[in-house]
Amino acid sequence: MESNKVTKPKRITVLGNFSGRNAGDNAILGNLLEDFSRVYPDIEFIVPTLNAGFVRAAFGQYRIRALGMMPWNGALKIFGLPTLRAMLATDLVLITDNILFDRAFFNPAFNYLSTISMIAPLCRRRNIPLVLYNASVGPITSRRGERALQKVLDAGPVGILRDTISREHMLELGLRCPEFIEGADCALNTTVPDEKHIDSIMDRLFPQRSPRKIIGLNINAYLSSWQGGKAKGAASDFTSIVANAVNRLRAESDADLMIFVTQVMDHGITDELRKKLQGGDQIPVVANPEFSYNEIAGLLSRVDMLIGMRTHAQILAVSVGTPVVNINSYPKTLAFLKTIGMGRWSIDVGDLSDSSFYELTREAWQCRSETREKLIPEVQREREKARSAVEVVGRILNGAQVRAASG
Incomplete structure (x- = not known):
C-alpha cells in the first residue's frame, strides 16, 4: 500500500x-x-x-x-x-x-x-x-x-x-x-466553539430572554447580476417581499429572529430589510468580521431554520444540522443544495412574490425536523468527501497516479 x-x-x-x-x-x-x-x-x-x-x-x-x-x-x-x-x-x-x-x-x-x-x-x-x-x-x-x-x-x-x-x-x-x-466544500468541516462560549454570545444577543425558537435570516446584494436580469423590481421590492413573509412566519410560529451577515458588502441591503421587519431595531445581527466563521457556525446551530442567500451562510448552517431555505441568486448555491438533496427548498429571486415566498418558508418551517434528520447523514457524507481530497493532492505531490486514489 x-x-x-x-x-x-x-x-x-x-x-x-x-x-x-x-x-x-x-x-x-x-x-x-x-x-x-x-x-x-x-x-x-x-x-x-x-x-x-x-x-x-x-x-x-x-x-x-x-x-x-x-x-x-x-x-x-x-x-x-x-x-x-x-x-x-x-x-x-x-x-x-x-x-x-x-x-x-x-x-x-x-x-x-x-x-x-x-x-x-x-x-x-x-x-x-x-x-x-x-x-x-x-x-x-x-x-x-x-x-x-x-x-x-x-x-x-x-x-x-x-x-x-x-x-x-x-x-x-x-x-x-x-x-x-x-x-465537497471545505467549509462543511467547520468546528464550532464550546457550548459555554456560544451561550455567552447568545446572552449578549438576547439579553432580556432565552428564545425557544429562532428563525435565521441572511440576504445579499446579488439580485439580478447572476440571474441574467430576471430579478423583478428594485432592491426595495425584494426586501419588502422578504420582510412580509418573515413577519408573517414569525407571528404564526412565535419565533425570534436572528440576522446573519457573512459578507461585509451585504450590510446595506440588510439594513434596508431590517427597517421593514417588525421590531427590526431589536433584532440581533451576527456579522463577519465581528464574529469568526466558527462562531457564526456555532450560532447557526442554535437556529431552527435559516432563510438565506449567501452560499456559505447556508453551508455553515447545514454543517451544524440547521435546515435552510434558499433565495436563489447565484448558481453555485442551488448546485450545493441539490448535491445534499435539498433542492426542494429553493426559490429563484426572479420568482419571488409575497405568496410564493411565504408558502415556501411556511412549509419548510413545518418540515424542519424531518429535514434536519435527512440532512445530517448527507452532510456527514459530504464532510468525508471534502477531507478525502487531501489524500488526492498528497498523491499528486508524490508523483503517484491520481486514479488509484479515487478508485
Missing part, C-alpha cells in the same frame, strides 16, 4: 478570495489548512491576498506565507507579480471556491480566470500542477471563457469538484480534464 506521507517538504499555493470580508471564504481557507496540516504538517502554504495582515492573524497557527496583492505589491488584485510568483515558486496550486467564471473577463478586480489562465501554461511547462480543489466552476458563457478554462484544466491532472453541476457544465462545453473527482 502506498504511503500517504509527502516525501519532502513542499509548498502549496492556495488561490481564492481571502481578504477576510467573507466568512465563507475564511471558512474555506481555515478548513483547508486544518485538513492538510493534520496529515502533512510540513507543507508550507502560500496565500495571495488583499489583506495579508488578516491572513497572518487569523491563520498564523499554520505554516503560511501571505502575499499582498495591493498596488504597492505590484498588483491590481489578482493581476500582478504576487500571483505570478505564487503560482511559479511552488510545488502545486490549489484553486478553491468558485473563482473560475468568465463574467467581467477583463476586469481583474472581479475576474480571476483571465489571470490564472495566462499563468497556467507557464505552470504546465514547469510541471507545477494546477488542481481545482473542492471547487465549483462557471458559469462560462463565451468562447473566450471556454478557451481560458481549458488552459487551466490542461495544467492539472485532476479537478476535484464540490458539485455535479460544475462537471456537467464543463462536459456540455466540451472541456477536457484527465479526471474529475467528486469532492
Whole structure:
C-alpha cells in the first residue's frame, strides 16, 4: 500500500478570495489548512491576498506565507507579480471556491480566470500542477471563457469538484480534464466553539430572554447580476417581499429572529430589510468580521431554520444540522443544495412574490425536523468527501497516479 506521507517538504499555493470580508471564504481557507496540516504538517502554504495582515492573524497557527496583492505589491488584485510568483515558486496550486467564471473577463478586480489562465501554461511547462480543489466552476458563457478554462484544466491532472453541476457544465462545453473527482466544500468541516462560549454570545444577543425558537435570516446584494436580469423590481421590492413573509412566519410560529451577515458588502441591503421587519431595531445581527466563521457556525446551530442567500451562510448552517431555505441568486448555491438533496427548498429571486415566498418558508418551517434528520447523514457524507481530497493532492505531490486514489 502506498504511503500517504509527502516525501519532502513542499509548498502549496492556495488561490481564492481571502481578504477576510467573507466568512465563507475564511471558512474555506481555515478548513483547508486544518485538513492538510493534520496529515502533512510540513507543507508550507502560500496565500495571495488583499489583506495579508488578516491572513497572518487569523491563520498564523499554520505554516503560511501571505502575499499582498495591493498596488504597492505590484498588483491590481489578482493581476500582478504576487500571483505570478505564487503560482511559479511552488510545488502545486490549489484553486478553491468558485473563482473560475468568465463574467467581467477583463476586469481583474472581479475576474480571476483571465489571470490564472495566462499563468497556467507557464505552470504546465514547469510541471507545477494546477488542481481545482473542492471547487465549483462557471458559469462560462463565451468562447473566450471556454478557451481560458481549458488552459487551466490542461495544467492539472485532476479537478476535484464540490458539485455535479460544475462537471456537467464543463462536459456540455466540451472541456477536457484527465479526471474529475467528486469532492465537497471545505467549509462543511467547520468546528464550532464550546457550548459555554456560544451561550455567552447568545446572552449578549438576547439579553432580556432565552428564545425557544429562532428563525435565521441572511440576504445579499446579488439580485439580478447572476440571474441574467430576471430579478423583478428594485432592491426595495425584494426586501419588502422578504420582510412580509418573515413577519408573517414569525407571528404564526412565535419565533425570534436572528440576522446573519457573512459578507461585509451585504450590510446595506440588510439594513434596508431590517427597517421593514417588525421590531427590526431589536433584532440581533451576527456579522463577519465581528464574529469568526466558527462562531457564526456555532450560532447557526442554535437556529431552527435559516432563510438565506449567501452560499456559505447556508453551508455553515447545514454543517451544524440547521435546515435552510434558499433565495436563489447565484448558481453555485442551488448546485450545493441539490448535491445534499435539498433542492426542494429553493426559490429563484426572479420568482419571488409575497405568496410564493411565504408558502415556501411556511412549509419548510413545518418540515424542519424531518429535514434536519435527512440532512445530517448527507452532510456527514459530504464532510468525508471534502477531507478525502487531501489524500488526492498528497498523491499528486508524490508523483503517484491520481486514479488509484479515487478508485
